[in-house]
Amino acid sequence: DQQVKQNSPSLSVQEGRISILNCDYTNSMFDYFLWYKKYPAEGPTFLISISSIKDKNEDGRFTVFLNKSAKHLSLHIVPSQPGDSAVYFCAASGRSMDSNYQLIWGAGTKLIIKP
């Protein structure tokens, strides 16, 4: 049973435009969500996170939105740059359910930024 789902395996966006990556989750005990970016042959790199007490968190070109009632979060990248081309993973954890902060991951979305 996949608790974190990224339903779009890939997304292609024109350089300079907004990239929107989506993530859905099923476990209402999740209270912390993270986005990671991964280049080929490298480990995931932490991008941005959001706690369930917030509905938005912004860091430069990256903004994460959380809709708890819909169990949905999204990552907005604006403006998109060629270096943003990578696989983006959504991950979730629940402090109240698991003190080890184990991350549950989606399958990833490959973002391609076209020049």
Place this chain on the structure above:
Amino acid sequence: DTGVSQDPRHKITKRGQNVTFRCDPISEHNRLYWYRQTLGQGPEFLTYFQNEAQLEKSRLLSDRFSAERPKGSFSTLEIQRTEQGDSAMYLCASSLRGNEQFFGPGTRLTVL
């Protein structure tokens, strides 16, 4: 470089052989995690250490797998009697506060 490091980066082995991977976490991080990632999937949790104590092991971690973190510093992951299904990227991560985990570059294992 003060990030998480892993060694080796690539390992090719024959079925039935034993392999050992090493992870050096960020020095002040007391939490260390091992994950496994196969193509087209997100990482899957394998095991977790807080300092030198191994506090949780996934059901994915069969008895052929063992992990240690002596003295709460570096960690090793050993796979005995490797099988072709063990071929994957093995990722190590460390953290201080728990939620934000910082990953190493991974060890890609190929079992022939």
